[in-house]
Amino acid sequence: MKCENCSDIFFPPRAICPKCRRKSIGRIKPYRLSGKGRVYSYTTVHEPMPDFTLMRPYIMAIVEMEEGVRVTAQIVDCKPEDVKIGMKVEAIFRRMGAEGKSGLIRYGYKFRPSA
Numbered sequence: 001m002k003c004e005n006c007s008d009i010f011f012p013p014r015a016i017c018p019k020c021r022r023k024s025i026g027r028i029k030p031y032r033l034s035g036k037g038r039v040y041s042y043t044t045v046h047e048p049m050p051d052f053t054l055m056r057p058y059i060m061a062i063v064e065m066e067e068g069v070r071v072t073a074q075i076v077d078c079k080p081e082d083v084k085i086g087m088k089v090e091a092i093f094r095r096m097g098a099e100g101k102s103g104l105i106r107y108g109y110k111f112r113p114s115a
């Protein structure tokens, strides 16, 4: 998301700019992130949440995007021992799991190593 008042780029989406707050009302526009970033920090999770039982251990990382925003997401297509701070990654959309009985499928960002 991008604030047209102060040009700040932020994520996840919210209605008010974290920088200029009230002045930004009505001036928040969707902004397409490049999807490219680097691993800022990461942790290997051995005790998965119920949704993740088929993938353990899994890697949770804070990724710093090229635009400067940091997002928390899972790293996939990579072994825990191969993840490094500063490693280049790219965002992908992955199915995160089904929402209870409604069958609503949730999607979310994940990252995988990029060349």
Ligand SMILES: [Zn+2]
Binding pocket: 003, 004, 005, 006, 007, 008, 017, 018, 019, 020, 021, 024
């Ligand atoms: Zn702003």
